[in-house]
Structures are given as structure tokens and as C-alpha cells.
Amino acid sequence: MSQTARLSACGSDDVYLCASGDVICMVQVCDGVADCPDWEDEAGCACPGDTILCDDVICIDNTNVCDGVKDCADGTDEEHCGESGDGAAAGRVVTEDIL
Ligand SMILES: [Ca+2]
Numbered sequence: 001m002s003q004t005a006r007l008s009a010c011g012s013d014d015v016y017l018c019a020s021g022d023v024i025c026m027v028q029v030c031d032g033v034a035d036c037p038d039w040e041d042e043a044g045c046a047c048p049g050d051t052i053l054c055d056d057v058i059c060i061d062n063t064n065v066c067d068g069v070k071d072c073a074d075g076t077d078e079e080h081c082g083e084s085g086d087g088a089a090a091g092r093v094v095t096e097d098i099l
């Protein structure tokens, strides 16, 4: 879809400019899907419900935490498995009942 078509699809002026120059709709910001090439539109968003922040950029389902597979590029979802209490990084919500 061309930038112009995208803009008209968004309606009004509710658009977000990615650092890459791509234009997305404001409703696509923090919707859990990467619309900017570098996930920029999802950076800094609070993760909804049953998800955790991954790489400080994206949210992954917390059923993917400590499942033995690295879902985060840096493996943070597998990093603190088996540790207790303050082993978890600040801001990450890792519940005990995910198994
Ligand atoms: Ca998005």
C-alpha cells in the first residue's frame, strides 16, 4: 500500500511517522503488532494482559516465557527461569503459574 493510500485509510490526521519514514495509523501504535520495520511503534508500550515486554520493544505471550525457546532476540524470556524473586528484571511481569 502506498503512503498516500495508507494515510487516507487512517482517516483524519491520526498517523504516526516511523523513524524509517514509514507512515502508519495511530491505531497501529501499541497494538502488539510491529508496523514500523524496527518495532518502533511498539516500543515503550505497556504490555497488555497475558504478555510480557521482550527486548524492551515487543510483547510476547507469557506462555512463551521459560518454555525453552528464545522468543526474544536477546533471550530475555528464558533468562530468569528458575530464579526466584528479584531475579526478574524490573518492569517484566513473570508469573509463577505459567506452566
Ligand atoms: Ca503496531
Ligand SMILES: [Ca+2]
Binding pocket: 064, 065, 066, 067, 068, 069, 070, 071, 072, 077, 078
Ligand atoms: Ca520462550
